Amino acid sequence: xxxxxxxxxxxxxxxxxxxxxxxxxxxxxxxxxxxxxxxxxxxxxxxxxxxxxxxxxxxxxxxxxxxxxxxxxxxxxxxxxxxxxxxxxxxxxxxxxxxxxxxxxxxxxxxxxxxxxxxxxxxxxxxxxxxxxxxxxxxxxxxxxxxxxxxxxxxxxxxxxxxxxxxxxxxxxxxxxxxxxxxxxxxxxxxxxxxxxxxxxxxxxxxxxxxxxxxxxxxxxxxxxxxxxxxxxxxxxxxxxxxxxxxxxxxxxxxxxxxxxxxxxxxxxxxxxxxxxxxxxxxxxxxxxxxxxxxxxxxxxxxxxxxxxxxxxxxxxxxxxxxxxxx
Amino acid sequence: xxxxxxxxxxxxxxxxxxxxxxxxxxxxxxxxxxxxxxxxxxxxxxxxxxxxxxxxxxxxxxxxxxxxxxxxxxxxxxxxxxxxxxxxxxxxxxxxxxxxxxxxxxxxxxxxxxxxxxxxxxxxxxxxxxxxxxxxxxxxxxxxxxxxxxxxxxxxxxxxxxxxxxxxxxxxxxxxxxxxxxxxxxxxxxxxxxxxxxxxxxxxxxxxxxxxxxxxxxxxxxxxxxxxxxxxxxxxxxxxxxxxxxxxxxxxxxxxxxxxxxxxxxxxxxxxxxxxxxxxxxxxxxxxxxxxxxxxxxxxxxxxxxxxxxxxxxxxxxxxxxxxx
Numbered sequence: 001x002x003x004x005x006x007x008x009x010x011x012x013x014x015x016x017x018x019x020x021x022x023x024x025x026x027x028x029x030x031x032x033x034x035x036x037x038x039x040x041x042x043x044x045x046x047x048x049x050x051x052x053x054x055x056x057x058x059x060x061x062x063x064x065x066x067x068x069x070x071x072x073x074x075x076x077x078x079x080x081x082x083x084x085x086x087x088x089x090x091x092x093x094x095x096x097x098x099x100x101x102x103x104x105x106x107x108x109x110x111x112x113x114x115x116x117x118x119x120x121x122x123x124x125x126x127x128x129x130x131x132x133x134x135x136x137x138x139x140x141x142x143x144x145x146x147x148x149x150x151x152x153x154x155x156x157x158x159x160x161x162x163x164x165x166x167x168x169x170x171x172x173x174x175x176x177x178x179x180x181x182x183x184x185x186x187x188x189x190x191x192x193x194x195x196x197x198x199x200x201x202x203x204x205x206x207x208x209x210x211x212x213x214x215x216x217x218x219x220x221x222x223x224x225x226x227x228x229x230x231x232x233x234x235x236x237x238x239x240x241x242x243x244x245x246x247x248x249x250x251x252x253x254x255x256x257x258x259x260x261x262x263x264x265x266x267x268x269x270x271x272x273x274x275x276x277x278x279x280x281x282x283x284x285x286x287x288x289x290x291x292x293x294x295x296x297x298x299x300x301x302x303x304x305x306x307x308x309x310x311x312x313x314x315x316x317x318x319x320x321x322x323x324x325x326x327x
Numbered sequence: 328x329x330x331x332x333x334x335x336x337x338x339x340x341x342x343x344x345x346x347x348x349x350x351x352x353x354x355x356x357x358x359x360x361x362x363x364x365x366x367x368x369x370x371x372x373x374x375x376x377x378x379x380x381x382x383x384x385x386x387x388x389x390x391x392x393x394x395x396x397x398x399x400x401x402x403x404x405x406x407x408x409x410x411x412x413x414x415x416x417x418x419x420x421x422x423x424x425x426x427x428x429x430x431x432x433x434x435x436x437x438x439x440x441x442x443x444x445x446x447x448x449x450x451x452x453x454x455x456x457x458x459x460x461x462x463x464x465x466x467x468x469x470x471x472x473x474x475x476x477x478x479x480x481x482x483x484x485x486x487x488x489x490x491x492x493x494x495x496x497x498x499x500x501x502x503x504x505x506x507x508x509x510x511x512x513x514x515x516x517x518x519x520x521x522x523x524x525x526x527x528x529x530x531x532x533x534x535x536x537x538x539x540x541x542x543x544x545x546x547x548x549x550x551x552x553x554x555x556x557x558x559x560x561x562x563x564x565x566x567x568x569x570x571x572x573x574x575x576x577x578x579x580x581x582x583x584x585x586x587x588x589x590x591x592x593x594x595x596x597x598x599x600x601x602x603x604x605x606x607x608x609x610x611x612x613x614x615x616x617x618x619x620x621x622x623x624x625x626x627x628x629x630x631x632x633x634x635x636x637x638x639x640x641x642x643x644x645x646x647x648x649x650x651x652x
Contacts, residue, residue: 098432121423124419159388161383161385162383162385321492322492
């Protein structure tokens with residue numbers, strides 16, 4: 001439901017979510033370095049205010065589509081933390097029973113239609129969820145998270161055109177973290193102001209500082225209200241910066257340490273913390289105590305994942321089809 | 328009993344599904360006016376534009392939105408006119424529709440049907456003539472249906488729409504206007520059940536889609552001109568594959584010729600042949616033969632097109648070869 005940020009608890013909850021995403025992923029970085037988790041890990045660190053700010057305005061029955069960098073969206077939308085951690089470990093207690101992994105976390109009971117390893121694949125899926133809502137005459141909305149790397153994909157064009165034609169309840173949230181994998185947006189994209197793309201579809205578009213949680217809340221609240229009211233989609237371009245590499249372990253030869261240090265000065269977590277303290281919404285001790293309890297939650301999730309079993313190998317072909325076990 | 332075309336039979340199946348289940352929607356290119364082959368005739372008039380959607384020529388959107396709709400409460404039937412157009416939406420079919428259920432640990436099913444016309448028809452050229460069932464069958468998570476006649480087309484489409492998994496429903500252009508006896512009542516034919524379209528004791532012709540029709544023609548010629556009794560097994564569904572029916576037939580005849588319009592090299596016939604050899608090696612009287620297209624894109628010029636793509640005469644030739652082996 002649309003969040004009221006005049007309310008102290010709402011602010012505290014947003015802070016908890018921001019820090020939970022940060023703490024969860026910093027833990028993953030450490031675990032990955034120790035070789036404790038298989039596969040790749042793409043972190044969302046530096047972009048947390050976008051997922052938390054947008055999802056603060058959502059109901060449980062609203063939908064989100066996500067990206068390969070999807071832990072933040074999933075946590076912000078309410079995924080079970082133990083299930084998420086166990087999935088990253090490949091355990092049977094994982095939210096996808098170990099079949100998905102970090103890049104494919106989903107919780108359909110929470111409207112999380114999946115992190116997705118294919119860039120901008122979520123855009124056309126979001127359009128379909130929007131069509132489903134419209135056909136069923138419900139008032140849910142869909143948030144389609146994608147990135148500046150995805151904005152040049154044909155699926156974005158196909159989805160935005162259709163959502164605009166049909167006035168579907170979809171909000172496209174483009175997280176401009178400045179890099180498409182290892183390549184600067186400046187080398188690959190025809191416009192520097194990505195919100196200009198909205199005009200081609202007759203779609204309202206707005207840019208926002210993606211590191212400022214309250215601004216994200218405000219802009220997305222309006223876009224979501226419009227979508228819910230049936231007036232159609234909006235493109236929200238949230239400017240941000242990926243603090244880490246494309247994946248954990250990326251040597252990042254394509255950007256300078258100075259550039260990263262400069263952008264890290266606008267850490268969305270610290271900005272929101274300063275705001276809370278300055279406005280008297282929380283004192284530093286209270287926030288410290290919030291952080292400690294969240295670190296405990298993350299440690300418990302790790303313990304849960306480590307103690308969980310791997311899936312039985314004989315179950316390897318389970319879940320391919322709904323009603324047959326082998327083709 | 329009345330005769331109707333393959334295309335009309337699919338209209339009856341779709342209309343029955345839509346009357347029974349209000350979550351069934353149809354979306355595709357040029358369907359409001361009936362589709363290229365009349366396979367959507369009258370649906371817009373009966374069910375209205377909220378359930379019969381004329382889509383932009385955006386293949387990735389048509390199939391990607393079907394995935395999104397299927398996991399959020401609808402049962403979409405998406406049409407792409409020609410099967411070559413699925414190539415613009417292969418990510419949505421292969422990376423999304425086929426994988427969602429498995430990759431997300433069984434949290435959701437993806438109840439959607441992809442309809443597409445395949446096969447050659449009067450020099451339609453390289454991008455409107457091909458048969459891609461081998462691609463789709465290779466990918467775990469997709470069911471693949473390729474009916475050969477109007478009665479099967481109706482019952483199989485009804486099952487495909489009711490199925491909880493993504494189904495690729497291939498309708499061959501050459502037979503889409505062809506008429507056949509079709510029961511008027513609503514009925515289903517289960518996916519994964521082959522039919523023995525003709526009984527015989529000398530050789531098994533394993534086929535599907537248009538080639539099952541050519542195999543039946545070939546069987547008649549073989550009987551009349553060569554006194555060879557051919558059995559025709561029409562697979563109807565490639566995934567799930569009814570290998571039992573194939574093995575039962577071949578165990579009896581000890582000879583098999585597999586027939587499809589698609590390229591022989593790496594084609595679906597290779598899978599059937601391999602399974603026959605794995606199960607019946609010592610019992611075969613001759614090597615399993617395949618009839619299919621040689622490896623070239625489908626040419627435009629009529630004699631070249633006919634040269635590449637097999638019909639009944641090629642099936643007859645292959646059977647005569649296997650009888651001598």
